[in-house]
Amino acid sequence: MRMGEKKRSLMRFKRFLPIYLMMLPGLLYLFINSYMPLPGLVLAFKNYNANKGIYGSPWVGFKNFKYLFANDAWYITRNTILYNLAFIVVNTCLAIAIAIILSEMSSKMKKVYQSSILMPFMLSTVIVSYLVYAFLGTDYGQLNSLLVKLGGQPISWYVESKYWPFILVFVNAWKGVGYSCIVYIATITGFDTSYYEAAVMDGASKWQQIRLITIPLLKSTVIMMTVLAIGRIFYSDFGLFYQVPRNSGALFRVTNTIDTYVYRSLLELGDINMSAAAGFYQSIVGFLLVIGTNLLLRKKDPENAIF
């Protein structure tokens, strides 16, 4: 009996062998790309010495973190979270508004509009930074030309930090709204049309239909998308914060996020300890947030939880 079972499972394994072989390259890649780096996280607790390697370098306990939290942790965390919150609010509102308008349309123009607003999403952040520069460049930029024409003074945009929160929120919306919009359009398309038919019978105007049917029905999607975005609130789009402000030192106070900080510490300042500590901090808090939001989703909306 036991022998038979063993034989059967061996047969089953043999039968599925081609499947395992097919999966192997992908699994191997995930192992190399996502698992092999993990032991390197201990660097956050070490004083890295290139000659001794990760494991030979001496332990320093929480010294790196003490230094990080005494200096830069506060403002890079603040920037990361506040920008993400602003992005969530602005992009969600714009995306919903545009999605509602587009889904009320039936004409061919709908496709043209949708293609246009999605296009910026396809551009690399390097190209986006060139575009932004064409507008904000101090000497030749469009905005300064306009300011001068109107009798004002040109502004050195890449030095004046007070404008950047707005610029970055704007650029992010410009690039990302088309993308978020599609999810909402798909949701609206899936709504039961009988609600709208009944509303039209009762003489409801478009405005009333949107206010009383579409928006309430969209609520659960909005909540889900927001929860997912909050799960990623400790991460930022490195390109947006690094490329678009052109790595300008005068702007660091308002453009440095955890991602750009980790990058600069590692590759520009060569301060591996600080970079490792900030990266560790991001990985752990980011992980807790993802887990937390997923637990929340699993309770409220199990179909959309990752696990």
Added chain:
Amino acid sequence: MIEGRSDRIFKVMSHIVMVLVSLAAVLPMLLLAASSLTENAILLKNGYSYFPEKWTLDNYKYILENSDKIFKAYSISIVLTVTGTTLGTAITVLLGYGLSRPNLPGKSVLMIFVVVTMLFNGGLVPTYMNYSNTFHLKNTFLGLLIPGLLMNGFHVMLVKSYFTVSVPQEIMDAAEIDGASEFRKFSKVALPLAVPIIATIALFVGIAYWNDWNNGYIYLSTNTDLYSIQNLLNRMQQNLQFITQNASTMSIGTAAKDIPSEGVRMAISVLGVLPILIVYPFVQRFFIKGITLGGVKG
């Protein structure tokens, strides 16, 4: 059906709003194109403008004549995108398919193995150490190809759920009864039905490779010969930044020599966007499908 007055107003208003929004999305790209067609002297005199006093193809001529670096970077971008997309899509689809097989022994362990990569990552420092010290990918083509971009757990899950939902189990069972091997079932039954998801994944991976500047920036520290077009554009911008920041303290001549004029830089960036704009109309359908799939399923 009779349209009420307020509905007509709504219709007109919504077209007005959408025209404005669409213009806001597209106009900056036109500014890029217009300035690449502006004579440099005029650009320096009047600044960036949609309607330059004088149109010219000089910037593009300059690129053609001094094309070595740009041509090389362009070829690297193309080779990288083609290789990365082919390899990445292949391993993603294979893994996703495997995970979709209902009776696969050890399936739940493998699922956890994939999902964990979506929840947790070591971040830049450990990843950088891994690739540069363990695998020695610094300053090699593999440094552009391998880190981060080849595959991700999220795409694997998309493929997995596509196979689960869109390839009916009955067809697979029927093939099995006919004596088809596991490999045959995949290649002859499942794969032909999976063209839409394959196209979608290929598109996302392809765009990520074409637009990527990060890997080159991090892993090509000395070997600038391998720069992709994005890295080249990025480098030009940095050199310029360096000059403006240090203008008073150093002799500009040496560094400035390497930097093409404003118009030429704009022309190169137009070339950098061009492939995307060319394929965009054809792939948009798959792109929207991918976003919808991804958005609805986490």
